[in-house]
Amino acid sequence: MRRAFAAGLVALLLAAVLGLMRVNDNIEEEVDAAMSLASVMARLGTLDQVDDRSALAALRETLQQESLRHLTLHIIDSRGRVVLQPLPPPPDPVALGWLYALHRQTLSSPDGRRASWPVRRPDGRGWIVSLAASHESERIEAINNLAGALALLLGCIGALLLAMAWNVRRAFAPMADLLAAIDRVGQHDHDAVRQLPRMPIRELESVATALRALVQALDRAESERRLLSQQVLTLQEDERHHLARELHDEFGQRLTALRLDAVWLDRRLADQPDQAELQAVVAGMAERCAEVQRDIRDLLVRLRPLGPGDDGGEAGSESGDSGRLPLARLVQLLEGLVSGWQAGAPPGPEPTVWRLVLRQRGHPGMVGDLALPLDPDVAASTRLPRELVLALYRISQEALTNAARHAQAGEVELALTLRLDRRPPVIEWSVRDDGVGLADPAGARPRGNGLGGMQERVWALGGQWSIGHATQDPDGRPRGLALSATLSWRDPA
Numbered sequence: 001m002r003r004a005f006a007a008g009l010v011a012l013l014l015a016a017v018l019g020l021m022r023v024n025d026n027i028e029e030e031v032d033a034a035m036s037l038a039s040v041m042a043r044l045g046t047l048d049q050v051d052d053r054s055a056l057a058a059l060r061e062t063l064q065q066e067s068l069r070h071l072t073l074h075i076i077d078s079r080g081r082v083v084l085q086p087l088p089p090p091p092d093p094v095a096l097g098w099l100y101a102l103h104r105q106t107l108s109s110p111d112g113r114r115a116s117w118p119v120r121r122p123d124g125r126g127w128i129v130s131l132a133a134s135h136e137s138e139r140i141e142a143i144n145n146l147a148g149a150l151a152l153l154l155g156c157i158g159a160l161l162l163a164m165a166w167n168v169r170r171a172f173a174p175m176a177d178l179l180a181a182i183d184r185v186g187q188h189d190h191d192a193v194r195q196l197p198r199m200p201i202r203e204l205e206s207v208a209t210a211l212r213a214l215v216q217a218l219d220r221a222e223s224e225r226r227l228l229s230q231q232v233l234t235l236q237e238d239e240r241h242h243l244a245r246e247l248h249d250e251f252g253q254r255l256t257a258l259r260l261d262a263v264w265l266d267r268r269l270a271d272q273p274d275q276a277e278l279q280a281v282v283a284g285m286a287e288r289c290a291e292v293q294r295d296i297r298d299l300l301v302r303l304r305p306l307g308p309g310d311d312g313g314e315a316g317s318e319s320g321d322s323g324r325l326p327l328a329r330l331v332q333l334l335e336g337l338v339s340g341w342q343a344g345a346p347p348g349p350e351p352t353v354w355r356l357v358l359r360q361r362g363h364p365g366m367v368g369d370l371a372l373p374l375d376p377d378v379a380a381s382t383r384l385p386r387e388l389v390l391a392l393y394r395i396s397q398e399a400l401t402n403a404a405r406h407a408q409a410g411e412v413e414l415a416l417t418l419r420l421d422r423r424p425p426v427i428e429w430s431v432r433d434d435g436v437g438l439a440d441p442a443g444a445r446p447r448g449n450g451l452g453g454m455q456e457r458v459w460a461l462g463g464q465w466s467i468g469h470a471t472q473d474p475d476g477r478p479r480g481l482a483l484s485a486t487l488s489w490r491d492p493a
Contacts, residue, residue, distance in 0.1 A: 006163070011156035018152060022145065029141070033069035040066070040073065044129055047119050052077075056084055063087060069137045076128040083127070089136060099143055108135055171201045178208060190215045229460035230387075237390065244303040247296050255293050262286035305333055305393050306386065324383040327418065331358060331379055333393050338414055341400055352409055354400075359417040374418060382418065384427075385489050391461055392416075392429055392487070395454040399431040399483055402450065407435025407481065422488070430484040432470045437481045454483070463487035 043062050047055045056075075063073065064087065075084035092100045116130035177196060184192040193215040199205035262285045269279040306325065334356055342354040358374035396414055403412045412433045419426040451467065458465040463485050470480030 008156070008160055011152075011159050015152050015156065018148070022148065026141070029069070032066070033137075036066035036068055037071065040068065044119065047127070048122060051122065052083070059084055068131075068134075070134055071131045072134045074130045074132065076130075078125040078127070086134075096143060096147055099147070100139065103139060103143065108139065111135060171204075174199050174204060178204065178211070181211065185211070185215065185218070190219060226460050226462065229456055233391075233457060233460060240303040244300050247303075248300060251296055252293070255289050255296070259286055259289035259293070262289060301336075302397070305397075306390060323386050325386055325389050326380050327382040327384055328376070328379040330384065330389045330392060331374070331416070333389075334396055334414060334416065337393075337396055337400055341404055341412075350410060352404075353411045355411065355413045357413055357415040359415065361417060361419050361421055374416075378418070378420070382425075383491075388427075388461060388487060388489055391457045392427070395429070395457055395483075395485065396431065398450065398454050403431065403433045403435065403481075407433045407437075409433035409435030409480065424488045424490045426486055426488045428484070428486050430482065432480065432482045434471055434480045437469055437479050451483075454485075458485045458487065461487055 039062055040059070043059055046058075050058070059073070059075070067087070072086040073084065074082060074086070077083050091097075111133045113133040114130050116128055119127045119129050121127060174197065177192075178199070181192040181196055184190070193211050196208050196212070199208050262282055266279060266282045266286060269275045269282060272279075306329075338354045338356040341352075345351045345354070358379075360374045360378060400412065400414065403409055412435075413431070415428075415430045415432070417428040417430075419428060455465045455467075466482075466484050468482050469478035470482040471478075473479045
C-alpha cells in the first residue's frame with residue numbers, strides 16, 4: 001500500500017504541476033486574444049482615413065498576425081457585398097479531429113449572436129462591420145484540455161495499477177515456495193518448510209508459522225512412531241531369537257539323541273539277519289531325524305540370519321566395530337536367498353529366473369553416474385549398522401517370498417546399489433518382477449504383514465519406500481511389481 005500511495009502522490013503532484021503550467025498557457029492565450037481584439041478595434045477606428053484597398057489589406061494583415069478568439073470579423077460594403085470575411089480555419093489534427101467533429105455535430109448548436117455597426121468611408125459611402133460569436137477556438141481549447149486531463153488520469157491509473165501489481169506480485173511471490181513446501185510435506189520432506197523465508201505479508205507469515213508448527217508436531221509424532229516401530233520390530237526379532245534358541249537347545253539336542261539311538265539300534269540289528277525289516281525301519285528313522293535336523297538348521301537361518309551374534313554382542317566384538325557388519329555379509333545373505341529360491345524353483349519348460357544385481361555408484365575415478373559392479377574391496381570395507389543389514393535382509397526375504405507365491409513371474413530381480421557419491425552414503429534396494437502384479441499397488445499395503453510390514457521396516461529406519469508397476473505388456477497395460485527403498489546410514493565418528 002505504501003508504494004501505491006507513493007505512486008498516487010507522485011501522480012497528484014504531476015497533475016498539479018501540469019495544471020499550473022496549463023493555467024499559465026490559458027492566461028497567455030486569453031491575454032493575447034484580448035490584445036488581438038484591441039488591435040483589430042484600433043485598426044477599425046482608422047478605416048475612415050484610408051481608401052478601401054489599403055484598409056482591407058491592413059485588416060487582413062492584422063488578422064493574420066493576431067487572430068481573434070471567440071469572434072469572427074465580417075465587413076459588408078454599401079452594395080451588400082462581403083468585402084472581408086474570416087480566414088479559413090486550419091485543418092483539424094489527426095489525433096483529435098474526430099472528437100472535434102463529433103462535438104460539432106452532436107453537442108454544439110449554432111450561435112447567431114452578432115454585434116454590428118456602420119463605418120463611414122472617405123468617399124461618403126459606408127461599411128457594415130460585424131463581430132459574430134465563434135465557438136471553434138474555445139471548443140479546441142476545451143477538448144485539448146479534456147484530452148490532456150484524460151491522458152493524465154489514464155497515466156495516474158496506469159501508474160497505480162502498475163504499483164499495485166508490483167506490490168501484489170512481490171507480496172505473493174513467496175506463495176510458490178509456500179505451496180511447494182506444503183506439497184513436500186505430503187511427501188514427508190519437512191526440510192522445505194524449515195527453510196521457508198520470512199513472508200512479506202502478515203497473513204502469509206501466519207500461514208508459514210502455522211505450517212512450521214505443524215511440521216514440528218509431525219516430526220515429534222513421526223519420531224515417536226518410528227521409536228514405537230523399532231521397538232515392535234525389536235520385539236519381533238527378540239521373539240525369533242528366543243524361538244531359535246529353543247529350537248537349537250531343545251529340539252536340536254533331543255533330535256541328536258534320538259538319531260544316536262537310532263544309529264545304535266541299527267548297529268545292533270546289523271548282527272541279526274532275521275531282523276532286516278526292522279533294521280530298514282530304524283535306518284529310515286535315522287534318515288528322518290537327519291532331515292528334521294536340516295529343516296531346523298534352515299529354519300534357524302531364517303529366524304536368525306546374522307548368526308548367533310544377531311543381538312550385536314558376539315559379531316560386534318569380533319569386528320571391533322560394535323553393532324556393525326561388512327556389506328559383504330549382506331551380499332552373502334542376499335546371494336543365499338536368491339540361490340535358495342533358484343534351486344527350489346519347480347522344473348518346467350520356462351522356470352523362473354532369479355537374479356541378484358549388485359551395483360556401485362560414485363566409484364573413485366568413474367565418469368558420470370555410470371552403474372558399476374560392486375567392488376569386493378569396497379564391500380568388505382564398508383560397514384553397515386546391524387539393524388540396516390537385518391532390515392534389508394527381511395524385506396528382501398518377504399519380497400522374494402511374495403514373488404514366488406503370487407507373482408507367476410518369469411524373471412525376478414533383486415538389485416542392491418551402493419551410493420558412495422552421497423553424504424551420508426545410501427543403499428538403493430529394489431525388487432522387480434514381470435509377473436501378474438497388482439491392480440492397485442499403492443492400496444495394497446496392509447499394516448503389520450506383507451507389503452505393509454516391509455514399508456514399516458523401511459520407514460522405521462528413516463528411509464523412503466515406493467511401490468508401482470514394473471513394466472507394460474505389448475497392449476500398454478501395466479504388468480509386474482516394482483518395490484524400491486532408499487536407506488542411508490552415518491559412519492561412526
